[in-house]
Each structure stands twice: as structure tokens, then as C-alpha cells.
Amino acid sequence: MIDLEKAKKEFEKYISKYNLNNPEIARKVGHSYRVAKISKKIAKSLNLEQEEIELAELIGLLHDIGRFEQQTIYKTYDDIYSIDHGELGVKILENNEYIRKYIENSQYDKIIKTAIFNHNKYEIEENLEQKTILFCKIIRDSDKLDILYEAIAMFWKDKIKVQDGISQKVLKDFKDEKSILNQDKITELDKAIGIISFIYDINYIESFKITKENDYINKIMDKFEIENTKVKEEFEEIRKIANKYIENKIQKER
């Protein structure tokens, strides 16, 4: 058994060292708790053992533990201009065996660290054990699901009028069912499509169900008021492709 209450208390203690009045820091606290919850939900949907469900939840709670130090030191969440926050998280947990404050037993250390290390990478590293891959996939899904939520609740809180278009490479990659690369996102709509393209890197049916139930894709897209007719058409095409892709994934299970 993993004592999640104890882990949450330790997490509270850890974050209390940081400036919680900084909205950027506060946002990651909320994100960590939400991701823990979503990870638990996905793990349950996969009919995992109770302890594995707890492990998924713990990884969710800890996956962004590097974020607080990153924001405090570098004043940014951009890994490219600062530090890889997945790797930093692993280091924090390794320092003086800090991980033991979260879980008494060391048998899951490798899984926890590997999942945190891999959660923010473009792809999961190769040659991992099946069980480790499972937890990498769960955290990658739940992290993305919460970013979809944050996109609506925080990034594009109010409706925005956009005048610029969609970059051709972004449009093409999306139609080819590829995740959009960060460096290709130029316009505001590119960024939105980048987040929508998370669907191509989602692993589990439960995650598609959560996306659909919360209507994340349409809600994100509805934030944008597009003036140019051609751009509007392109954007609507993306909507169709995305919704159909999600629907197909859910249908396949039946």
C-alpha cells in the first residue's frame, strides 16, 4: 500500500518553500493535484491492482516536482531556455533519498523516476520494461488532459479575435495525424492546434473519453473568433478531423 495522504502532506510541505502567491507557481500546484486525480482515473479504467492505481496517482502528484525550482530560479517554464524539468524532478527526488518521504518501499523507485523523466519528452525512451512503459503512458496522458483543461480555463480564458492564420506545416502535420512540434508553432492558432494535436499522442481509451466528455477540443476552438474566411474554413476542418479521430478511438473499443 502507498500512503497517499502522507505523500500529499509531504508535497504540501515541499511546495510551502516556494512563493505560492506567484500565480505561475500556484498554477503548477493545481496542475499536480489534478494530474494525480486523472492518473488515478486512467489507472482504474485499465483495471490495475490497487497498489498500481496508487502508484499512478503518486507519479501524477510528483511528475512536475521540478517545476517549482525551475520557476524560482529561471522565471520560466520553457525547458529550452532553462532546464529539463523532468530531469530536475528526478534529481530532486534522488537528493538525500528525498523520494523516501513519499513512499517507504523502494521497489517502485525506478518506475517513478523513469515516468517523471519521460513525461515531458517528445517520445518515451526505448528499451523500457512493459510495466514502466505503462506508467510512462499514464502520466503522459493525464498531463496532456490537464493541459487541455488549462487551455480553456487559463491560457485562453476569454474569447480572442485572431487576424493571423495557420502555418502550412502545422496544418499539414495535423492532417497527417502528427503532434505539432514546438518550433513550428508561430501564430496563436498554431498554438491552439498544437494543443489539439495532443490527441495524436494519447494512449488510452479512457483519455479519449475524458476529452470527449469535457468537450475539450470544441471548447478550445470556440475561444477563437476568426475573421478571415479561408482561415476559418481550415480551422473548422481541424475541428472535424479531431472530433472524428476521438470518436473512432472510442468506437474501436466497443
Ligand SMILES: [Fe+2]
Ligand atoms: Fe511537466
